[in-house]
Amino acid sequence: MTTNHRIRLNSRPVGEPKAENYLLDEVDLGSPQDGEVLLRTLYLSLDPYMRGRMSDAKSYAKPVEVGDVMVGATVSEVVESNSSDFSTGDTVLGYGGWQEYSIEKAAHLRRLDPEVAPVSTALGVLGMPGFTAYSGLLEIGRPQEGETVAVAAATGPVGSVVGQIAKIKGAKAVGIAGGPEKVAHLNELGFDVALDHRTGNLKNELKESVPQGIDVYFENVGGDVFKAVLPRLNTYARVPVCGLVANYNLTELPEGPDRSGALMGNILTRSLNVRGFIQNEFVEKHHENFLSDMSGWVKEGKVRYREDIRPGLDKTPEYFNDLLAGRNFGKMVVAVDAES
Ligand SMILES: NC(=O)c1ccc[n+]([C@@H]2O[C@H](COP(=O)([O-])OP(=O)(O)OC[C@H]3O[C@@H](n4cnc5c(N)ncnc54)[C@H](OP(=O)(O)O)[C@@H]3O)[C@@H](O)[C@H]2O)c1
Structure with a gap:
């Protein structure tokens, strides 16, 4: 059994989110089923769109339900795999949310190569915001x-x-x-x-x-x-x-x-x-070209990037408010199990 710390939405914020809008708890995680993978989160992306997911106002995407784990893109390490596509130790891009571990379908993951670029960039310049x-x-x-x-x-x-x-x-x-x-x-x-x-x-x-x-x-x-x-x-x-x-x-x-x-x-x-x-x-039309152009530009130094990597899952709500108020300097990422 793996003990998983996670942050759930406790109530819908009015204005700037407050501590009481979240619930930090722990739960035992089961094992991955057929076609699934158990992941340990290395980096969690914080993005402005998450404020919209906390609200049930009509929007382009469904809100996070009260009681559910907050959503978010993650870079994770494979801890246990029940899929022939991934092995223990692989680093992958997924959508694990605000938690230390997640079980995800292998089909939803993309393997990352640390030789190409630091893996955290899959959440920023080489990821959704860059795209x-x-x-x-x-x-x-x-x-x-x-x-x-x-x-x-x-x-x-x-x-x-x-x-x-x-x-x-x-x-x-x-x-x-x-x-x-x-x-x-x-x-x-x-x-x-x-x-x-x-x-x-x-x-x-x-x-x-x-x-x-x-x-x-x-x-x-x-x-x-x-x-x-x-x-x-x-x-x-x-x-x-x-x-x-x-x-x-x-x-x-x-x-x-x-x-x-x-x-x-x-x-x-x-x-x-x-x-x-x-x-x-625009994913279908542009994503492949994006990956090849942007990897080239980053390698050649034509596109430079800056990351604001903060330690500790438990401080994520604070970091999220910093992001919306402009107290970030570069792509906001949480190094989930880091202490400093
Ligand atoms: N349409 C899409 O598919 C899509 C996808 C990704 C992101 N987005 C949007 O793109 C925008 C940028 O996202 P990001 O991830 O790159 O965020 P970001 O720049 O890392 O963070 C948000 C920034 O917004 C600025 N800001 C906040 N309040 C402001 C205000 N009242 N007036 C002026 N600036 C303010 C702050 O920068 P300063 O301190 O420099 O003012 C803050 O650092 C967001 O609106 C996000 O929702 C849209």
Whole structure:
């Protein structure tokens, strides 16, 4: 018997999740059945979409039920295998959730080769967030040489890849991030313009430092950043709407006049192409190319990445709040059984 520590959803949060919304418990795990594998979690990915899974509001995916283990992508080691596809000691990408061990169907796992890249990157630059940036930017944003691409949450795993692919495609990259340390990192990554949204002066700073306007705005955050970017969008600008993390902990929309008419007016008069997407939509079309392009770019140093790896499963709820509030610096990953 394997004792498994896990974090379950105890109640649905209102606003920022609190300790009482989770239940940390332990349970004995059985053995893997035919076609299944017992996994020990090495790394758990924390992603903004998990806030949506805690809510039962209608969305593109089913919520986590109260009492269930919180979901999440994981990099794990095979402890026991009841499948001819995997052997003890293999490292795999799966969807084990917020727990130390999981039993998963072999068919849902992908073997990882530590020789290719550190295995934690399968949760970031070489995983779902990197793919989101790649597919959303190339399919919807379609940056052309000489154009200007802007993105916020620009030091995160989605935003940093958007900016670096824009550069590879010959476009100018404008990164928006929270605080001077993150802005300095954007300069190191080769963004042409790096701005801090916390100065409260983003609208004017964009006007001064991006006089040519914006041709592609990859929308990761919404809120005040979107308000500052909207007036800078050029005619025929493309806006892949990837995420609205500024809203995820809101309990209701902020007070104020209804601006939907003005927004639609802007879309009409500047012929904007605003298109939401969820990355799964593009898996069939782009995933194979993504893996080969991105592995090459990472190897050649054309795409660099930063990880924020934190120790200990029990602190995961705290780390998750840090992620939503911008207190992460790079891809947020939990090293599940590490103590420091
Ligand atoms: N559509 C899809 O299929 C898909 C897939 C993956 C991710 N996403 C979305 O992509 C976005 C980025 O995800 P990620 O994993 O790369 O996250 P991330 O950048 O690692 O973390 C979120 C970042 O959002 C920024 N942020 C939070 N509140 C903000 C606010 N009020 N105003 C401006 N910035 C704020 C913070 O960065 P700063 O400190 O720099 O402000 C924070 O670090 C999220 O919206 C996520 O939901 C969508």
